[in-house]
Amino acid sequence: xxxxxxxxxxxxxxxxxxxxxxxxxxxxxxxxxxxxxxxxxxxxxxxxxxxxxxxxxxxxxxxxxxxxxxxxxxxxxxxxxxxxxxxxxxxxxxxxxxxxxxxxxxxxxxxxxxxxxxxxxxxxxxxxxxxxxxxxxxxxxxxxxxxxxxxxxxxxxxxxxxxxxxxxxxxxxxxxxxxxxxxxxxxxxxxxxxxxxxxxxxxxxxxxxxxxxxxxxxxxxxxxxxxxxxxxxxxxxxxxxxxxxxxxxxxxxxxxxxxxxxxxxxxxxxxxxxxxxxxxxxxx
Amino acid sequence: xxxxxxxxxxxxxxxxxxxxxxxxxxxxxxxxxxxxxxxxxxxxxxxxxxxxxxxxxxxxxxxxxxxxxxxxxxxxxxxxxxxxxxxxxxxxxxxxxxxxxxxxxxxxxxxxxxxxxxxxxxxxxxxxxxxxxxxxxxxxxxxxxxxxxxxxxxxxxxxxxxxxxxxxxxxxxxxxxxxxxxxxxxxxxxxxxxxxxxxxxxxxxxxxxxxxxxxxxxxxxxxxxxxxxxxxxxxxxxxxxxxx
Ligand SMILES: Nc1ncnc2c1ncn2[C@@H]1O[C@H](COP(=O)(O)OP(=O)(O)O)[C@@H](O)[C@H]1O
Ligand SMILES: [Mg+2]
Numbered sequence: 001x002x003x004x005x006x007x008x009x010x011x012x013x014x015x016x017x018x019x020x021x022x023x024x025x026x027x028x029x030x031x032x033x034x035x036x037x038x039x040x041x042x043x044x045x046x047x048x049x050x051x052x053x054x055x056x057x058x059x060x061x062x063x064x065x066x067x068x069x070x071x072x073x074x075x076x077x078x079x080x081x082x083x084x085x086x087x088x089x090x091x092x093x094x095x096x097x098x099x100x101x102x103x104x105x106x107x108x109x110x111x112x113x114x115x116x117x118x119x120x121x122x123x124x125x126x127x128x129x130x131x132x133x134x135x136x137x138x139x140x141x142x143x144x145x146x147x148x149x150x151x152x153x154x155x156x157x158x159x160x161x162x163x164x165x166x167x168x169x170x171x172x173x174x175x176x177x178x179x180x181x182x183x184x185x186x187x188x189x190x191x192x193x194x195x196x197x198x199x200x201x202x203x204x205x206x207x208x209x210x211x212x213x214x215x216x217x218x219x220x221x222x223x224x225x226x227x228x229x230x231x232x233x234x235x236x237x238x239x240x241x242x243x244x245x246x247x248x249x250x251x252x253x254x255x256x257x258x259x260x261x262x263x264x265x266x267x268x269x270x271x272x273x274x275x276x277x278x279x280x281x282x283x284x
Numbered sequence: 285x286x287x288x289x290x291x292x293x294x295x296x297x298x299x300x301x302x303x304x305x306x307x308x309x310x311x312x313x314x315x316x317x318x319x320x321x322x323x324x325x326x327x328x329x330x331x332x333x334x335x336x337x338x339x340x341x342x343x344x345x346x347x348x349x350x351x352x353x354x355x356x357x358x359x360x361x362x363x364x365x366x367x368x369x370x371x372x373x374x375x376x377x378x379x380x381x382x383x384x385x386x387x388x389x390x391x392x393x394x395x396x397x398x399x400x401x402x403x404x405x406x407x408x409x410x411x412x413x414x415x416x417x418x419x420x421x422x423x424x425x426x427x428x429x430x431x432x433x434x435x436x437x438x439x440x441x442x443x444x445x446x447x448x449x450x451x452x453x454x455x456x457x458x459x460x461x462x463x464x465x466x467x468x469x470x471x472x473x474x475x476x477x478x479x480x481x482x483x484x485x486x487x488x489x490x491x492x493x494x495x496x497x498x499x500x501x502x503x504x505x506x507x508x509x510x511x512x513x514x515x516x517x518x519x520x521x522x523x524x525x526x527x528x
Binding site: 151154155157158161162164165166167168169170171172173 | 334335336355356357358360361365366368372373374375376377381384385386388389390391441
């Protein structure tokens with residue numbers, strides 16, 4: 001029972017962040033590899049503030065602000081750079097932020113992470129935490145479905161398919177791009193407000209490249225831009241990720257095996273969906 | 285005052301002059317044919333007018349406003365509509381979404397005038413007899429249907445100046461007639477149209493004036509009949525008779 005609740009919680013917690021990323025990478029086809037960088041920046045801003053002030057509300061707003069700021073920066077890059085350059089630079093940002101967190105030990109405690117993250121009062125028990133996560137995830141799914149069906153979803157698709165044709169209709173690329181990245185940043189903040197509370201620890205290992213791979217995997221396998229597909233793939237892949245722990249493997253092998261396994265699924269998924277991920281751009 | 289005024293417009297790309305000192309005044313309600321051999325700069329001229337390329341020299345005024353430095357999306361919002369040589373519909377979107385996305389991009393005042401956007405979408409599709417395909421992806425359409433959809437979408441978006449780049453290219457002869465009719469509808473509604481076209485009879489049927497581009501310059505202009513029978517036209521096409 002507890003294990004089921006744990007898996008449900010993990011699924012619920014993943015949904016805001018990954019569905020937000022799906023809007024940018026899946027629907028908008030931006031080669032953006034910075035969602036984990038945003039998460040890392042947001043959660044350290046949030047929980048360092050919490051450590052200093054002890055006030056969850058102000059900590060949340062600092063985390064949100066950090067997330068929206070970095071998201072705006074990524075949107076600005078996305079508007080100015082070609083796709084490949086955006087991909088490389090966002091990966092570089094992720095790497096840079098990770099190394100700041102790991103090396104600025106006096107502030108972040110480096111590889112030890114920030115321990116004893118308290119849960120908000122009222123969310124102490126697992127059933128309550130699981131329920132809250134699921135409810136928030138459901139609300140976010142509802143919100144994302146609305147977004148995808150709105151002008152923003154359509155304008156993202158139009159720009160992704162042909163930028164010139166979209167702009168010739170009067171679509172404002174800056175507004176669309178910024179909106180998508182800000183929604184992604186909001187999703188990242190929601191996930192990262194809850195996840196460290198759940199495990200009671202803010203740890204840099206939860207913000208490694210393997211997490212980015214997992215995000216990309218969920219979006220690609222679920223069908224880029226499809227809310228339903230990505231939710232299904234989050235449910236299946238999160239369950240799988242948790243269940244791998246039960247394989248009769250030596251402890252040190254579980255991590256690498258998981259990475260190898262997910263890498264393999266990713267390769268297959270990318271191959272199957274190559275046309276959707278890298279759509280043909282037609283010129284003017 | 286003319287609706288569109290182009291003054292000594294030049295464009296150099298990679299050291300290569302593509303447009304060379306183009307002067308053109310377009311009055312409101314005029315339908316102007318733009319012809320010329322392949323590579324003479326017709327599409328490039330449209331790209332400069334739509335805001336995809338910045339001119340090296342010269343000024344463009346639209347409705348008395350200098351729009352030389354304006355972004356493409358802003359030009360669309362002040363009334364310039366473009367129909368692309370390579371089909372400007374979004375193939376991965378449904379027909380309905382294709383029209384809706386255009387209407388949603390309009391300035392707020394214009395959207396309010398249209399009222400219920402869903403209804404406007406329906407009447408747009410009806411105008412070109414595509415209402416039964418509303419939920420289908422645009423990639424299921426024929427070339428002619430895509431072109432009709434694109435022109436109708438631009439018409440309903442309340443554009444004033446239409447830039448049509450080879451609207452009959454890649455279209456079956458049967459559909460060409462429908463496209464000509466739709467362009468005549470534009471004309472009847474007082475729209476101003478610049479149309480790139482190779483089909484001279486087609487041009488003669490719908491245009492008030494023809495300009496002939498050659499290596500980035502206006503080599504010849506006048507009434508369609510006069511241009512057609514001008515010996516210089518055949519010369520420009522290197523002896524090939526463009527009428528057959
Ligand atoms: N972006 C560009 N960069 C460099 N040269 C270009 C570009 N676009 C068009 N050209 C060149 O400009 C010339 C005119 O092209 P275009 O306007 O497409 O001709 P048309 O539409 O009259 O057939 C051609 O020689 C073409 O190679
Ligand atoms: Mg051309």
